[in-house]
Amino acid sequence: QVQLVESGGGLVQAGGSLRLSCAVSGRTFRNYAMGWFRQAPGKEREFVVAISWSGGSTYYADSVKGRFTISRDNAKNTVYLQMNSLKPEDTAVYYCAAQLRISYDPFGPYDYWGQGTQVTVSS
Secondary structure (H helix, E strand, O other): OOEEEEEOOEEEEOOOOEEEEEEEEOOOHHHOEEEEEEEOOOOOOEEEEEEOOOOOOEEEOOOOOOOEEEEEEOOOOEEEEEEOOOOHHHOEEEEEEEEOOOOOOOOOOOOEEOOOEEEEEEO
């Protein structure tokens, strides 16, 4: 059983920064591609960013390019999302997800999901 636990969410003013973490347990972390998604109230869940199992490839939604950075530490079984220059429209519950597939697709589907962490950006 794979478990993903997000942390690092909170309330921040516009222009501020947050760093989300997602700790993965249960299987060999380095075999998984990882992604972050978010869901704002009344909206569908959307792709934010993904990283390949090796960390060599990353993919960003246009809305976060240049502001967010994904990284992973395979020794710590953790993936990070550094969020800078936050905007009120970044307010959402952020979910990390893990994918273990022969044919990697950064946009999904993902096999395992965390419970989410709330990020609120005030104007």
